[in-house]
Amino acid sequence: MISIKDVRKVFPSKQGQLKAVDDVNLEIKEGEIFGVIGYSGAGKSTLIRMLNGLELPTEGSVTVAGRVISKIRGSELRKARQEISMIFQHFNLLWSRTVSENIAFPLEIAGVGGLERQKRVNELIKLVGLEGRENAYPSQLSGGQKQRVGIARALANNPKVLLCDEATSALDPQTTDSILDLLVDINKRLGLTIVLITHEMHVIRKICHRVAVMESGRIVELGQVLEVFKNPEQPITKRFVQQVTVPEETKETAEHLLERYQSGQVVQLSFIGESVEQPLITNLIRQNNVTVNILQGKISQTQSGSYGTLFIHLDGDELEVNKAVDYIRSQQVGVEVISNG
Numbered sequence: 212m213i214s215i216k217d218v219r220k221v222f223p224s225k226q227g228q229l230k231a232v233d234d235v236n237l238e239i240k241e242g243e244i245f246g247v248i249g250y251s252g253a254g255k256s257t258l259i260r261m262l263n264g265l266e267l268p269t270e271g272s273v274t275v276a277g278r279v280i281s282k283i284r285g286s287e288l289r290k291a292r293q294e295i296s297m298i299f300q301h302f303n304l305l306w307s308r309t310v311s312e313n314i315a316f317p318l319e320i321a322g323v324g325g326l327e328r329q330k331r332v333n334e335l336i337k338l339v340g341l342e343g344r345e346n347a348y349p350s351q352l353s354g355g356q357k358q359r360v361g362i363a364r365a366l367a368n369n370p371k372v373l374l375c376d377e378a379t380s381a382l383d384p385q386t387t388d389s390i391l392d393l394l395v396d397i398n399k400r401l402g403l404t405i406v407l408i409t410h411e412m413h414v415i416r417k418i419c420h421r422v423a424v425m426e427s428g429r430i431v432e433l434g435q436v437l438e439v440f441k442n443p444e445q446p447i448t449k450r451f452v453q454q455v456t457v458p459e460e461t462k463e464t465a466e467h468l469l470e471r472y473q474s475g476q477v478v479q480l481s482f483i484g485e486s487v488e489q490p491l492i493t494n495l496i497r498q499n500n501v502t503v504n505i506l507q508g509k510i511s512q513t514q515s516g517s518y519g520t521l522f523i524h525l526d527g528d529e530l531e532v533n534k535a536v537d538y539i540r541s542q543q544v545g546v547e548v549i550s551n552g
């Protein structure tokens with residue numbers, strides 16, 4: 212669906228040539244939710260803007276839905292953009308138009324007639340859950356509602372690809388989740404290919420199938436989201452993964468726990484993928500003569516399985532505790548004994 216070949220984008224700057232995107236190769240499949248994560252200045256926006264021709268590559272080629280975006284111009288490019296739409300961090304709505312009129316705007320440009328246009332707008336309003344807000348102005352909407360208008364407008368002309376540039380970065384965590392749920396829903400319902408860029412691993416883990424990590428214009432790591440969580444290779448990737456897998460209080464907890472327990476062992480479990488924490492703990496207690504205290508944890512779901520960290524304290528006869536640790540090790544879970552009472 213999307214093919215990025217040997218793409219480089221250089222901007223002139225005072226310090227000479229600035230390589231915003233450097234030697235990027237990427238294939239994105241139809242129906243995929245593909246995430247690009249990186250810190251500010253990594254080149255994410257420049258990369259995504261080359262997918263709809265807002266930027267032209269200095270070198271290389273970009274093909275989307277059979278069109279060589281990096282070559283076409285004028286009316287051909289405008290036509291392509293109806294199939295490759297975009298949503299933005301700050302929504303980019305027309306402030307003097309109502310919700311309905313904002314959503315109708317791309318339909319007007321595409322020359323869709325009045326009656327059909329109104330029908331389509333109503334469909335879109337329903338799809339994004341904005342019933343009752345049709346006549347409101349953007350200034351009267353919450354951030355989440357504004358982004359829903361942005362999404363409805365982006366979907367108006369039945370695009371094949373939706374590009375999201377930090378689409379949830381201006382939203383609070385709860386609203387972010389509801390917008391991400393909407394994107395997953397749209398992806399499943401319409402089979403839409405979604406490319407999103409973000410600096411938040413939470414966004415990646417919640418909805419993406421695959422992720423590319425970008426640093427200084429380059430893609431330094433690429434893989435299935437769960438695989439990347441399991442085996443982050445680059446230091447930058449490890450840092451991003453830690454954003455969502457390791458409780459912020461980890462170090463404090465570990466030290467605290469060491470003081471709190473005179474006997475037994477404190478064990479840190481890392482869950483990834485198929486392994487589910489609930490049966491493991493149940494079996495642990497059933498099959499071993501130990502007491503298990505759950506101390507702290509941060510476990511959540513990706514599109515293809517759960518991952519996270521759980522701290523437990525195991526107490527009892529030393530032999531039994533060791534047997535319990537062996538049992539955990541035999542399961543699909545990472546084990547680290549962090550204190551030995």
Ligand SMILES: Nc1ncnc2c1ncn2[C@@H]1O[C@H](COP(=O)(O)OP(=O)(O)O)[C@@H](O)[C@H]1O
Nearest residue numbers: 222223231249250251252253254255256257258
């Ligand atoms: N139009 C432009 N002219 C000059 N430099 C630019 C332009 N757009 C982006 N850059 C530079 O390219 C680099 C990558 O920017 P950007 O793609 O916006 O990164 P990100 O979206 O990951 O924060 C930055 O150093 C930025 O200053």
Ligand SMILES: [Mg+2]
Nearest residue numbers: 255256257377
């Ligand atoms: Mg950006």
